Amino acid sequence: MIADVVALVGTRVAPFELGIVCQVFGLDRSEEGLPTYDFSVCAVTRGEVPTTSGFPVVVPHGLDRLLTADLVAVPAWPDLDAPVDPRLLDALRAAVERGARVLTVCSGTFALAATGMLDGRRATTHWQVADLLARAHPQVHVERDLLHVEDGPFLTSAGAAAGIDACLHVVRQEHGAAVANALARRMVVPAQRSGGQAQYVEAPLPPARAPQGAEALSHVIDWARAHLHEPLDVAALAARAHVAPRTFARRFRQATGTTPHRWLLQERLLLAEQLLETTELTVEAVARRSGLGSPDNLRHHFAARRGVPPLAHRRSFRQQHS
Numbered sequence: 001m002i003a004d005v006v007a008l009v010g011t012r013v014a015p016f017e018l019g020i021v022c023q024v025f026g027l028d029r030s031e032e033g034l035p036t037y038d039f040s041v042c043a044v045t046r047g048e049v050p051t052t053s054g055f056p057v058v059v060p061h062g063l064d065r066l067l068t069a070d071l072v073a074v075p076a077w078p079d080l081d082a083p084v085d086p087r088l089l090d091a092l093r094a095a096v097e098r099g100a101r102v103l104t105v106c107s108g109t110f111a112l113a114a115t116g117m118l119d120g121r122r123a124t125t126h127w128q129v130a131d132l133l134a135r136a137h138p139q140v141h142v143e144r145d146l147l148h149v150e151d152g153p154f155l156t157s158a159g160a161a162a163g164i165d166a167c168l169h170v171v172r173q174e175h176g177a178a179v180a181n182a183l184a185r186r187m188v189v190p191a192q193r194s195g196g197q198a199q200y201v202e203a204p205l206p207p208a209r210a211p212q213g214a215e216a217l218s219h220v221i222d223w224a225r226a227h228l229h230e231p232l233d234v235a236a237l238a239a240r241a242h243v244a245p246r247t248f249a250r251r252f253r254q255a256t257g258t259t260p261h262r263w264l265l266q267e268r269l270l271l272a273e274q275l276l277e278t279t280e281l282t283v284e285a286v287a288r289r290s291g292l293g294s295p296d297n298l299r300h301h302f303a304a305r306r307g308v309p310p311l312a313h314r315r316s317f318r319q320q321h322s
Contacts, residue, residue, distance in 0.1 A: 001070070001174065002037070002070040002071045002101070002170065002174050003037060003038060003070055004037065004038045004068050004069050004070045004071070005021075005025040005026075005037045005038070005039045005069065005070065005071045005072075005073060006039070006040055006041070006042055006061075006065050006066055006069040006071070006072055006073070007021045007022070007026075007039075007040070007041045007042070007072075007073045007074075007075060008041075008042055008043070008066065008072050008073070008074050008088070008092065008111075009041060009042075009043050009049060009059060009074075009075060010043065010044075010077060010078075010079065010084065010085070010088065010111065011043075011044075011049065011050075011079065011082075011085075012049065012050050012051065012052060012078045012079060013049050013050070013051045013052070013057055013075070013078075014051070014052050014075050014076035014077075014078055014106070014107075015051045015052070015053050015055075015057065016076075016160055017075035017076040017105045017106055017108070017160055017163055018041070018057070018075040020075070020105060020160065020163045020164055020167065021073040021075060021103075021105065021163070021167065022039070023164075023187060024164070024167035024168070024171065024183070024187075025037045025039045025071075025073070025167070026039040029183070029186065032182070032186065033182070034179065034182060034183055034186070035171070035174070035175055035179065040060065040061050040065055041057075041059050041060065041061065042059060042060075042061035042062060042063060042064075042065040042066065043059040043061075043062070043063075043088075044062065044063060044085050044087055044088050045059075045062065046059055046060060046061060046062050047059065052078050063087060063088065063091040066091050066092070066094070066095045066100070067095075067098075069095055069100050070099075070100055070101065071100065071101050071102075071103060071170065072092065072095050072100055072101070072102045072103070073102075073103045073104075073105070073108075073167075074102065074103070074104045074105065074108035074109075074111050074112055075105045075106070075108050075163075076105055076106035076107045076108055076160070077107045077108050077109075077110045077111045078107075080107060080110050080129065080132065080136075083114075084110075084111055084114040088111070089114055089115045092111075092112070092115050092117075093115050093117065096117060096153055099153075100153070101153045101154070101155065101170075102117075102153060102154050102155070103154075103155045103156075103157070103166055103167065103170060104125075104154075104155070104156045104157060105157055105160065105162075105163030105166065106125065106126045106157065106158065106159055106160055106162070106163060107125055107126055107129055108156075109123055109124065109125040109133060109156045109157075110125070110129075110133060110136070112154065112156070113133065113136070113137040113140055114137075117154070118137065118139075118140045118151075118154060118156075119137070119139035119140060120139060120140075120141075121140065121141065121151040121152060121154060122140075122141045122143055122149050122151045123140050123141070123142060123143065123149055123151065123154065123156040124142065124143045124144070124146050124147075124148065124149045124156050124157065124158050125142070125156065125157075125158060126158055126159045127144060127145075127158065127159070130142050130144045146158070147162040147165050147166075148162055148165055148166040148169060150169070155169065155170065161189075164187070164189055168180050168183065168184055168189075171183055176273070176277045177270060177273035177274045177277060178274050178277050178278050181270075181274065217241065217251065217252060217255050217256075219240070219241075220237050220240045220241045223240055224237060224240075224264065224267070225267060228264070228267055228268050228271055228290060228291040229288065229289050229290065229291050230291065231291075232264055232291065233260075233261075234248060234249050234260050234261070237252075237260055248260070264291075265301065268290045268291045268292050269290070269292075269301060269302065269305050271289070271290040271291075272286050272287070272290040272292060272298060272302060272310070273306075273313070275289060275290060276310055276311075276313055276314040277313075277314065283295045283298060283299070283310050283311065286298060286310065298310060
């Protein structure tokens with residue numbers, strides 16, 4: 001269980017990416033029924049640290065703060081070409097050896113890679129510096145299109161917004177889909193995004209058509225989420241958008257980074273998670289209400305997604321929240 005979270009910064013701070021970590025783990029939302037954490041920020045040396053935006057932040061702790069951390073969050077790392085302080089690298093290695101997990105936001109992956117602990121593992125970072133990461137650390141398997149990648153105790157993420165996705169992923173693992181969804185609503189962000197970075201590297205739609213296409217897809221997506229229990233396919237969604245199925249599938253992938261089929265499966269699994277955690281419905285009823293059809297189909301996809309069968313997931317999160 002993650003209870004102690006520490007943000008680790010270098011000689012300069014990316015304030016927005018640090019703010020993402022603070023927003024998820026550093027605010028007391030217990031009155032809203034959301035989890036709280038013992039949260040702090042640390043660096044090699046305590047005191048004022050300059051930011052990339054022209055103002056300093058005061059870091060209250062040195063590296064000894066990592067001694068009790070369950071999760072170490074490394075925000076974006078502004079100075080990619082500068083060597084990382086060996087004391088910081090040693091402290092980060094020691095934290096992982098003790099059992100801590102590490103989450104990186106955007107280019108924070110570079111600091112983690114400098115420890116050597118990502119060698120032979122999968123990781124991601126912002127698409128603009130993914131090639132640089134691959135050249136600087138050739139033993140790291142760089143995933144250029146994913147929003148976040150989990151490999152062992154390490155969770156790396158792409159650009160700033162993907163840091164939100166990664167943080168919510170941790171909350172979802174620790175506290176379940178219902179809590180992560182509630183926190184996402186509180187932050188006014190998607191609970192879980194589909195697709196990868198490719199949708200941002202390439203222009204989703206020509207500018208002249210973007211407003212119309214985006215509006216049509218938004219309407220269809222909202223409708224589909226309200227009708228997940230019904231038989232849905234590309235033809236049905238295309239009919240709601242008043243376009244041909246092939247045109248709809250192409251526009252959907254351009255706008256979301258994934259296919260309609262994969263998006264529907266993900267949404268149905270998210271709904272199944274929430275129903276398992278918050279209701280007494282049987283597996284059969286959860287399968288029907290989420291649109292996954294049969295209990296066997298639900299078990300198959302749920303095990304592939306979560307690594308455990310549906311009832312084991314339900315028991316786990318009931319024990320955590322009882």
